[in-house]
Amino acid sequence: MTAAPVLPDRPKRKRPIGWIVAAAVVVVAIVVALVVVAVRGGGSEQAGAAGSGSDRKAQTVTIGVADKALPYWKTYTELAKERLNVTVELTNFADYSLPNPALKDGQVDINQFQHIQYLANYNVTSDDDLQPIGSTAVYPLPLYATKVDEPSDLPEGAKVAIPNDAINEARALLVLQAAELLELQDGGSAFSTTDDIESAKVDVQPLDASQTANALQQGSVQAAVVNNNFATAAGLPASDKVFTDDPTSSSAAPYVNVFAVRNEDKTNTTYRELAELFQDEAVQKAFKQDYPDAVSRDQDAEELQDELATVEQDAKAAAE
Numbered sequence: 001m002t003a004a005p006v007l008p009d010r011p012k013r014k015r016p017i018g019w020i021v022a023a024a025v026v027v028v029a030i031v032v033a034l035v036v037v038a039v040r041g042g043g044s045e046q047a048g049a050a051g052s053g054s055d056r057k058a059q060t061v062t063i064g065v066a067d068k069a070l071p072y073w074k075t076y077t078e079l080a081k082e083r084l085n086v087t088v089e090l091t092n093f094a095d096y097s098l099p100n101p102a103l104k105d106g107q108v109d110i111n112q113f114q115h116i117q118y119l120a121n122y123n124v125t126s127d128d129d130l131q132p133i134g135s136t137a138v139y140p141l142p143l144y145a146t147k148v149d150e151p152s153d154l155p156e157g158a159k160v161a162i163p164n165d166a167i168n169e170a171r172a173l174l175v176l177q178a179a180e181l182l183e184l185q186d187g188g189s190a191f192s193t194t195d196d197i198e199s200a201k202v203d204v205q206p207l208d209a210s211q212t213a214n215a216l217q218q219g220s221v222q223a224a225v226v227n228n229n230f231a232t233a234a235g236l237p238a239s240d241k242v243f244t245d246d247p248t249s250s251s252a253a254p255y256v257n258v259f260a261v262r263n264e265d266k267t268n269t270t271y272r273e274l275a276e277l278f279q280d281e282a283v284q285k286a287f288k289q290d291y292p293d294a295v296s297r298d299q300d301a302e303e304l305q306d307e308l309a310t311v312e313q314d315a316k317a318a319a320e
Contacts, residue, residue, distance in 0.1 A: 056085040059270060063259075064099040064111035067229045068092035072286035079280055084273055096165060096209055103262060104128055110261050110271055112136065112278075116304065117190055117254040118167040120311035124319065125166075131266040132258035132304035134275025137287070137294040138247035139257065141168075141175050144216055144231065144240045145223040151179035151243050154223055157203050161215045161224035164206035169193060171245070171255065172225040176204070179243040190254060190311070191318035228291060238293075247295040254311050256297050258304055272301060 061080075065073070068090045077088040091108050093099045099111040100122045114122075116132060123130060148154055160181065162172035170192045176182050182200035184192050194204055202223070207215055209227050213234035216224040226236060246252065259275040261268065277283065279298050287294070 058085050058087070060087045060089060061110065061270065061274060062089045062091055062108045063274075064091045064093055064102055064108035064113065066093055066096070066099070066113040067232070067290075070232070070290045072283060072290050075286040076277065076283050079277055079282065080274060084270065084277070086270060086274065088274070094210060096168075100126070100128070100130060100260075103130060103260065106262075109265070110259055110274065112257070112259045114260065115139075115167075115255040115257045116308050116311055117171070118165075119258065119260055120254070120308055120315050121167050121191075123308075124312055124315040129263040130260045131263050131301075132260050132308055133266055133268075133272050133301045134259040134278060135297040135299040135304060136257045136259070136278055137291065137296045138252045138255050139228045139291065139294050140244040140247045141171055141225060141227070141255075142231070142241040142293075143175055143179060143223055143225050143243040144213070144236055145242045146216060146240055147222065149242060151181055151223075153242075154181070154202060156201055158201075158222040159205050159220070160202045161205045161207050161212040161221040163209035163212060163225065163227060165209055166191070166193075168209055168227065169206060173197070173204075175225055175243065175245050176200075176202070178245060189314075189318070191315065228294070232290070244293075253307055256299065256304070256307070266301065266305070275301070 067073070069092075073090060077090070080086045080088045091102070093102070093113065096113065096118075099108070099113050100119075102108050103111045115138075119130060119132065122128065143151060143160075145154065154160070160176065162176070163169055167190070170188075170190050173182070173184060173192050173194070173196070174188050177184050177188055181202045182204070183198045185196040185198050188196060194206060197204065205215070205221055210230055212224040213226045213230050213236055215221045216226070216236075217234065223242070226234070247255070259278070261271050265271055284296060287296070
């Protein structure tokens with residue numbers, strides 16, 4: 001390799017003081033510009049998330065939901081674009097058994113349809129590790145009837161539909177017990193099944209969660225425990241609610257609904273910001289119009305993850 005040519009030294013000369021000051025100003029300006037560029041274009045995801053709106057890098061995030069058509073999602077997606085420069089694509093699932101496998105397989109980035117109890121049961125039975133990163137609300141689980149005003153008005157042996165998935169079934173049985181329509185062994189638990197019914201005034205009919213409202217409307221049952229999104233979709237009037245559980249009680253903690261992600265994404269800044277965006281006043285106002293009976297909860301990711309771990313331990317114990 002040949003040596004680079006050596007330029008002769010320039011003759012030294014005295015520089016005027018004014019020239020030196022001007023040069024110093026230029027250097028300072030360059031340093032400031034470099035600092036601004038570094039702050040705005042930092043390589044880490046955390047740094048990139050510090051901007052807002054058009055200052056941020058555009059992203060697309062897919063969220064799996066069970067109620068895509070409801071208006072509050074329009075408010076939410078518009079704010080996500082405006083404030084986070086995130087285009088939210090909603091994927092609707094009519095069957096509760098589908099959103100978690102879809103999340104696991106990467107078909108969606110986040111899902112928002114389930115409470116902690118349901119998520120814990122899924123993780124334990126599927127050997128998965130999905131994690132909550134933000135809360136939405138606790139939904140009271142109502143008992144509907146079209147021809148009576150009180151649970152006690154149901155005739156002996158009346159057929160009552162309940163959801164047949166593991167977690168909603170247990171909660172529905174607890175609702176019926178609280179309504180004094182049946183008694184569960186040892187008072188029941190979040191993992192009770194119809195096998196735990198010790199005595200009952202009614203004939204419990206476990207059905208797919210999406211079918212309990214239809215069964216009531218078609219007259220094949222006289223009452224039904226119906227999840228809120230299916231009740232809304234079926235147009236069940238609030239006046240047909242004859243009983244509901246208490247969403248403000250401490251025992252409701254496992255029934256807080258959450259945004260969930262894969263374990264490796266639980267610290268993803270953008271995903272956490274999207275979960276927190278649900279608490280925005282505009283989103284909450286629209287959400288309350290869609291779900292007037294829901295009780296909003298604002299809990300941080302770590303608190304939710306601790307609750308999930310506790311419920312998972314209970315689920316494992318129940319399976320033994």
